[in-house]
Amino acid sequence: MTLLGRVDREQVHGPRDHEPQDLRTLQIELPQPSKPGANYVPFVRTGNLVFLTGQLSQWNGERRFIGKLGREFGIAEGQQAARLCALNLIAQLRAALDGDLDRVVRCVRVAGFVNSEPTFLSHSQVINGASDLFVEVFGEAGRHSRMAVGVSALPYDVAVEVEAVFEVR
Amino acid sequence: MTLLGRVDREQVHGPRDHEPQDLRTLQIELPQPSKPGANYVPFVRTGNLVFLTGQLSQWNGERRFIGKLGREFGIAEGQQAARLCALNLIAQLRAALDGDLDRVVRCVRVAGFVNSEPTFLSHSQVINGASDLFVEVFGEAGRHSRMAVGVSALPYDVAVEVEAVFEVR
């Protein structure tokens, strides 16, 4: 199937279920994917899986949402922070796929870490900010297995960190 | 091999090492697998791996063991909570395999998150409640790689969350 061009593929298989929406149509802008400053990389592909490095809530390298859920931030702001993490994950994924997000088969796993007070209990709702974006961009193929927990601290005191695994072609 | 019925398979390969025990024989009852209320799914299969969404300590959707290890709960209760998470994981896995747990090749990875006071240090013993169940049900095939950590909070203040990856046929 990798030998078929896109037109041929659609002739053979009909329209694909998992066609990602054009990011421009969705009016979604991706940040510049950040480059790690240490001995790790933003993504590793092994077989059909791409493991993405955990992304912080930042835009073009400038950290946003500095502080804790249940203290500085409420659920709505946490969701924005999680969405920002997911935008960075998609930016890294696009780089991993040489710019072609059509090669995404599906989102496999999302792990969300919420920088939160022990009294804050809405980690699931916060990480929905990331989950919703994946479905907005990839449709049904954006649905994933997931875990969400609260942690006592995140690097640079950002509010949210999200890690993900995608299956690609 | 997927074309062979069970009898034929045993004739060809001999009795399988990893035959899961019949849950009824083990007197193990599984909860109803919960349906996520957001943009994620309980499991994703990619290749021969099934990634399962992190399960909370609950029974048929009713949360149990609300509170922290080292405060409301001791090790024994934490183990029951972890076992409950594992029962939910098996329930989701059974749904992923169309009801046929015989298709489990092995448990690959278990990640245990314990809602605990900073002074509580027995996370490994707590997560044994999940590990023991996997071996009870799947025998040697239930042994897995594992990580266990303490976190400052979990969704809805449940005591334990456990995530898992299985290899299936």
Next chain:
Amino acid sequence: MTLLGRVDREQVHGPRDHEPQDLRTLQIELPQPSKPGANYVPFVRTGNLVFLTGQLSQWNGERRFIGKLGREFGIAEGQQAARLCALNLIAQLRAALDGDLDRVVRCVRVAGFVNSEPTFLSHSQVINGASDLFVEVFGEAGRHSRMAVGVSALPYDVAVEVEAVFEVR
């Protein structure tokens, strides 16, 4: 390719990029890989992936760096603790590969959990202690996707726990 000896392999493919350095040349000594005392195992291989159990900062089973970052320990000590975790991961990986680390294709994912005060924010720098070792031993093949978070407690109050996935041949 598995039928080829090392010399033949180099004749066919040229010198490999990812040849791990000889540990003796690097003057790196590995600890004895620990044996889990419960119903889990140090590693699981599935397909070409090896999932390694999260390793604590210890040497030959004797726990080291007991305490929290931001209280008992600073960044430099945390990096030594993370390096110790990584040495244990490599020891387990070597056991998984029957002693032959040449069979490592690459490090896929590293997850670092730092036992830290809520005020400590340098988790990335601490986990560099593990990342740097993987690159020291495996060269470019040691670079990995990564996540790093702070947690309120780790088993036995060790300072760092690191989990990893490798691709092998």
